[in-house]
Amino acid sequence: MIKILIVDDHKMFVEGLEFILSKEEDIEIVHRCYEGKEVFNKELLEKIDIILLDINLPDMTGIEVSERILKMNQNVKILVLSMHDEESYITEVLKSGALGYVLKNTGRKELVTAIRTVASGRTYFSEAITNTIMNGLMNNSKKAKPIEKDVPKITRREKEVLDLILDENTNQEIAGKLFISLKTVEAHRSNLLSKLNARNTAGLVKKAMELNLV
Amino acid sequence: MIKILIVDDHKMFVEGLEFILSKEEDIEIVHRCYEGKEVFNKELLEKIDIILLDINLPDMTGIEVSERILKMNQNVKILVLSMHDEESYITEVLKSGALGYVLKNTGRKELVTAIRTVASGRTYFSEAITNTIMNGLMNNSKKAKPIEKDVPKITRREKEVLDLILDENTNQEIAGKLFISLKTVEAHRSNLLSKLNARNTAGLVKKAMELNLV
DNA sequence: GCAAGTATTAGGGTATGCCCTAATTTTCGC
DNA sequence: GCGAAAATTAGGGCATACCCTAATACTTGC
The missing domain is CATH 3.40.50.2300 (Response regulator)
Known part of the structure; x- marks a missing residue:
């Protein structure tokens, strides 16, 4: 009841x-x-x-x-x-x-x-x-949308690298996981730095988290 | 149709x-x-x-x-x-x-x-x-409020270093700003890594942002 | 106040990240 | 399709971050 x-x-x-x-x-x-x-x-x-x-x-x-x-x-x-x-x-x-x-x-x-x-x-x-x-x-x-900052366009590969960086992988480890050379990973990382206006890993992670991509 | x-x-x-x-x-x-x-x-x-x-x-x-x-x-x-x-x-x-x-x-x-x-x-x-x-x-x-995870206790000096890291400073620059040797900054950074369970800068920034301190 | 613990300081050595340049492949506009 | 632009690939060189160890200062409990 x-x-x-x-x-x-x-x-x-x-x-x-x-x-x-x-x-x-x-x-x-x-x-x-x-x-x-x-x-x-x-x-x-x-x-x-x-x-x-x-x-x-x-x-x-x-x-x-x-x-x-x-x-x-x-x-x-x-x-x-x-x-x-x-x-x-x-x-x-x-x-x-x-x-x-x-x-x-x-x-x-x-x-x-x-x-x-x-x-x-x-x-x-x-x-x-x-x-x-x-x-x-x-x-x-x-x-809320129109406020949206202009997110720089990250390529597919760069996004993969970024995700692995955010997971604390070193470039060497990323190279292994993506089957590309260490140097290539470094290049992607470099491009990410410039696209996100970051000077180093710290800035990279901060911008990535501020913009969205986690 | x-x-x-x-x-x-x-x-x-x-x-x-x-x-x-x-x-x-x-x-x-x-x-x-x-x-x-x-x-x-x-x-x-x-x-x-x-x-x-x-x-x-x-x-x-x-x-x-x-x-x-x-x-x-x-x-x-x-x-x-x-x-x-x-x-x-x-x-x-x-x-x-x-x-x-x-x-x-x-x-x-x-x-x-x-x-x-x-x-x-x-x-x-x-x-x-x-x-x-x-x-x-x-x-x-x-x-909303009660979540707050147990934040590991960061010392005053470590906090200063952390803030400067988050602002994209290199260890060298931090050393200059805090008037201590490069090696000391590296030591603080190392301790931050271990206190926040991070392997590198990426993890450090991520954990720092997740916990609070930005 | 004194011992125990922690914070701050620092060095040497190695791995990693960052910059510049550049070739090859893929994508895209017309 | 074809040419330009962008993405993906990679190397050499140097700066930076990370690991181990360790001495000195600073708190703290009893």
């Missing part, structure tokens, strides 16, 4: 939830809170498995509630219910330690799936939520 | 894809590439809607391919196929502009769904992928 605590200040919504969940054999609503501060009760927390947590509470945000609860009791699982699918909200919720985030316009069936998933310790997110996050990641990077 | 280009160096895998997709009425495989560089062909790109792109190509990474293609032709959609679900991979792929990322162990049905979704301009990610990203977001914030 999955024991549930609902935390939401909209009584009508809470009643709707109770009705929906009453049809599930394995789910039992143990308690309801209409304010954030009511939740911080050790005995209460020990009796329940999952908290269905609203983000917009009258006295504090659901994010603060989530953080504080997980400091008090690591066993309880938190499933956030929210009307908002803005990226900033979602990432904050994820950082707070909640295991799931579903939108309030989610259907009965999906809500039950989310509850059972979170109850088992796994994570659950509405499709719209994952889309928001994924799109956010994609856009962030597009904006 | 969704016109597809497959880019993957594993011929067996490509043939498997062809077989699977041949059963779909609305999907047509127009061309196959077994190397990244074959893809950069304007005429080819104009004929197709979606690229099914492998990440591990012999000559370059799928991420590079994705970036270059989207610079050439904004209309083409990219769906990445990969065996890896590591977070770093996925975020790189998202940044590259690809619209979807599915694992190679995905079933036929899901693959077809992914193709149709991406063809319509929307994004699609395997469930495992979204889980990885979500877990990554959740853990990032928790880990």
Whole structure:
């Protein structure tokens, strides 16, 4: 039996939830809170498995509630219910330690799936939520792109040599691994130095790590 | 009709894809590439809607391919196929502009769904992928601070030498700047190598940057 | 304060890295 | 295809980094 605590200040919504969940054999609503501060009760927390947590509470945000609860009791699982699918909200919720985030316009069936998933310790997110996050990641990077320093073009062979240098191989060892002469390796190394504007190995490694290639 | 280009160096895998997709009425495989560089062909790109792109190509990474293609032709959609679900991979792929990322162990049905979704301009990610990203977001914030590895204790003088090494100074130059003999600098450098478990300058710089000190 | 440990200093010898030059092969634009 | 440009190959010569050992100064615990 999955024991549930609902935390939401909209009584009508809470009643709707109770009705929906009453049809599930394995789910039992143990308690309801209409304010954030009511939740911080050790005995209460020990009796329940999952908290269905609203983000917009009258006295504090659901994010603060989530953080504080997980400091008090690591066993309880938190499933956030929210009307908002803005990226900033979602990432904050994820950082707070909640295991799931579903939108309030989610259907009965999906809500039950989310509850059972979170109850088992796994994570659950509405499709719209994952889309928001994924799109956010994609856009962030597009904006971040144009800053990109002009990476000098390293040839295939030079890249191989560079990788082996970064792995602490000596030129001799690199020559052996790539089946070329010591002198050739030194030439590649030299070209890398000039392409990356480095004076020696130290600069080479530093530039390589700054630009990307590790 | 969704016109597809497959880019993957594993011929067996490509043939498997062809077989699977041949059963779909609305999907047509127009061309196959077994190397990244074959893809950069304007005429080819104009004929197709979606690229099914492998990440591990012999000559370059799928991420590079994705970036270059989207610079050439904004209309083409990219769906990445990969065996890896590591977070770093996925975020790189998202940044590259690809619209979807599915694992190679995905079933036929899901693959077809992914193709149709991406063809319509929307994004699609395997469930495992979204889980990885979500877990990554959740853990990032928790880990952020406490990671800090046990930094071997570097002495004041060694630190000075290390800083100058990182600034591409030779031992001779360091000796001049610190008013000590060349031989002393070499000794400090030697001790740094052993304290940081490095074999040479390359390892020294790498470890130094990984640990903190830049 | 004194002994034990560590930091800083340094030398001799060898391996390695770096610069200049240059031939051959591969790639690329037209 | 063909010619130019770039990549890959390599040698000689010198500077630099790395290894071993070891003396002197500087901390630190008791």
